[in-house]
Structures are given as structure tokens and as C-alpha cells.
Amino acid sequence: MQIKDMTDQQLQELIRDTVNETLDNYFGDPDEGKDVKQAFMETLLEIQGKRKEGRQTISAEEVYKKYGIGNDELSS
Numbered sequence: 001m002q003i004k005d006m007t008d009q010q011l012q013e014l015i016r017d018t019v020n021e022t023l024d025n026y027f028g029d030p031d032e033g034k035d036v037k038q039a040f041m042e043t044l045l046e047i048q049g050k051r052k053e054g055r056q057t058i059s060a061e062e063v064y065k066k067y068g069i070g071n072d073e074l075s076s
Contacts, residue, residue: 003011051057064070 001010003014006014047057
């Protein structure tokens, strides 16, 4: 299929995929091949499960307040 024959949506998807692939090739994954501690993996899976269930998560604002982080500190 040539670009001139693509729909707008197909062209956007092609561009998006090309950009994602290029960024992946350029930056790569610095953690690729490294082991993840079992406890950390379980925590991540638990969070993922809660999100899939639609359970409410903590907002970034609440995290900032809990740990005394100001929004301006994150941009520096």
C-alpha cells in the first residue's frame, strides 16, 4: 500500500509506529535484561490489578502533600 492510498487514520498509525520504533531503537531500555526483585514485581502486579478493577488510586497531589514535595520542586 502506498501512502497516497492510506486513510488519515492509517497514516497517523504508521507515523506513530515509526516514531515509537525509532525512539525505542535510539534510547532502548536501560533495564532490559536485569532481574526484578520478587517483592517489587508483586507490588507492581498488585497496583496493576487494582487499576484493572477500577479501584481509586492516589492522586499526584496527595503524594506531593504526603511527602512534602512542592510541584515547583519537580520541574527543577
